[in-house]
Amino acid sequence: MNISFFIPIGFLFRNKKGSFSILIILLVLLFVETTQYIFKLGIFDIDDIIFNFIGFVIGYKIIGKIFTSKK
Numbered sequence: 001m002n003i004s005f006f007i008p009i010g011f012l013f014r015n016k017k018g019s020f021s022i023l024i025i026l027l028v029l030l031f032v033e034t035t036q037y038i039f040k041l042g043i044f045d046i047d048d049i050i051f052n053f054i055g056f057v058i059g060y061k062i063i064g065k066i067f068t069s070k071k
Contacts, residue, residue, distance in 0.1 A: 002048055003055035010059025014068065025056045 007024075013021040029052050038040035 002051040003058065006052045006055030007059035007063060010056040010061075011063045011067070013060055014064030015055075024054065029053060029056060 009025065009035075010021075013025070031048050032052075033044050033049055037044035
């Protein structure tokens with residue numbers, strides 16, 4: 001489920017520079033997980049960060065290439 005939520009975000013960042021996108025998404029992931037921990041809305045888990053990042057990479061690399069190669 002975590003992977004599927006971040007695929008669209010990776011797709012939206014497909015035209016940005018790679019290192020900038022990675023930095024932004026890691027900051028967003030840390031913010032989301034920290035917010036869950038502080039407000040007791042969920043469990044802070046490193047697995048969530050890893051799966052969210054995998055979803056971002058799928059959207060950025062794979063889905064982005066599929067849609068940009070059809071132009």
